[in-house]
Amino acid sequence: MHEMALAESVREIVQETACANGARGVSTVRLEIGRLAQVELDAMRFAFDVVKHGSLAEQARLDIVEVDGTAWCMPCATPVVISQRGQACPQCGSYQLQVTGGDRMRVMDIEIV
Amino acid sequence: MCMTCGCSTGTARVDKASSGHDGHTHTHADGTTHSHGHEHLAGHPHEHLHATGPLHFGNGPAGNSVPGMSQARLVQIERDILSKNDSLAQRNRAALAESGVFALNLVSSPGSGKTTLLVRTIELLAGRLTVAVIEGDQQTTFDADRIRATGAPALQINTGKGCHLDAAMIETALSRLQPLPDSVLMIENVGNLVCPACFDLGEAHKVVVLSVTEGEDKPLKYPDMFYASSLLLLNKIDLLPHLQFDVERCLAYARQVNPGIEVIQLSATTGAGMDAWLAWIERGAQAARRQQPTGHQAHAHASQRQGQVQGQAVAPNPA
Numbered sequence: 538m539h540e541m542a543l544a545e546s547v548r549e550i551v552q553e554t555a556c557a558n559g560a561r562g563v564s565t566v567r568l569e570i571g572r573l574a575q576v577e578l579d580a581m582r583f584a585f586d587v588v589k590h591g592s593l594a595e596q597a598r599l600d601i602v603e604v605d606g607t608a609w610c611m612p613c614a615t616p617v618v619i620s621q622r623g624q625a626c627p628q629c630g631s632y633q634l635q636v637t638g639g640d641r642m643r644v645m646d647i648e649i650v
Numbered sequence: 651m652c653m654t655c656g657c658s659t660g661t662a663r664v665d666k667a668s669s670g671h672d673g674h675t676h677t678h679a680d681g682t683t684h685s686h687g688h689e690h691l692a693g694h695p696h697e698h699l700h701a702t703g704p705l706h707f708g709n710g711p712a713g714n715s716v717p718g719m720s721q722a723r724l725v726q727i728e729r730d731i732l733s734k735n736d737s738l739a740q741r742n743r744a745a746l747a748e749s750g751v752f753a754l755n756l757v758s759s760p761g762s763g764k765t766t767l768l769v770r771t772i773e774l775l776a777g778r779l780t781v782a783v784i785e786g787d788q789q790t791t792f793d794a795d796r797i798r799a800t801g802a803p804a805l806q807i808n809t810g811k812g813c814h815l816d817a818a819m820i821e822t823a824l825s826r827l828q829p830l831p832d833s834v835l836m837i838e839n840v841g842n843l844v845c846p847a848c849f850d851l852g853e854a855h856k857v858v859v860l861s862v863t864e865g866e867d868k869p870l871k872y873p874d875m876f877y878a879s880s881l882l883l884l885n886k887i888d889l890l891p892h893l894q895f896d897v898e899r900c901l902a903y904a905r906q907v908n909p910g911i912e913v914i915q916l917s918a919t920t921g922a923g924m925d926a927w928l929a930w931i932e933r934g935a936q937a938a939r940r941q942q943p944t945g946h947q948a949h950a951h952a953s954q955r956q957g958q959v960q961g962q963a964v965a966p967n968p969a
Contacts, residue, residue, distance in 0.1 A: 538813055539814055539849070542816065560723075575848050575874045622877045622907050623873040632907075643729060643731060647727065648722045650722050
């Protein structure tokens, strides 16, 4: 359940940004989570609901944008989409894949009031 | 562009050093450029106007203003959720590199034999390399006690409800443990094949320990951990005759997830394969060693610290 620790980081980033921008509150927090980023989205939503209390994001809605995992297939020499690590290339079946995207988790933006 | 007032130099970055609007330079529509500070209280809306400057109501996301309705403002952040942990980890890594310490982050499920492996490793490295250990567990100091029985300095971190070690805990632990220059630091993470994969501690490598009693499909069930690790130690191989464990299949799964992963098969109990593991550590420690040792000064410093590291439990905030 490391999502709780991640949610606390989100709250911290949101709180810092909201304070720096003189916000009275935060209405929306938008995250971008890659499908390879080791995050269970339901756990993340639950954890954020718990940790947002007492912060400027207390009333905030959490929007999560999921991003496909992408990798470079060496035999095909082409980019492919994968849903988890250890998955074969959907074109040639090789495991010689280098992940190129969809492994990050970021706070993209917040809407403040 | 500053999302607050529209000036060209302000940004919505969250770094503490640059997020303030305590002072900045900006250009107005009439062409005048100047610098100024403008303090305000948190919670107070951030409009600031100059008597002669233009009055904007169209800077919100809607681009216009509706009387009686406050405009929500979109503040771009685009910051990694783990950025704070990662920057602390980099700080740890730099501090370890400076003193030539080769740090390994040992990860596995509970019961894979990490502590027994560590005890055996420390005993076999005696006289060749100095090893210090940071132990991570939710509760108890059992593991650190076992390590200290070998004579090596060990510090127990109890994470409480936490399921992993993070870089801030290691920073605190390093300040207490103070590993000797040019030594080896083993960080035994909380037994968990999921969460510790996410958290960089500042180590040179993650080393995943998998015992043959766990099932050969673990690399596919928990791919992130095997992807994050540089080395797989397949432990308890002395038990293979009693088990239905397909070593080749297990290693194929691990390489499926991480084609570059190195593998050493060993048994901490019988000592089989330990030579390869010790040689791997010695190669890493050699590479990590300070390029230009500062001579007797560093040595004196090291001797002074030797023996005084007893280790106490660190109780970080549950995360």
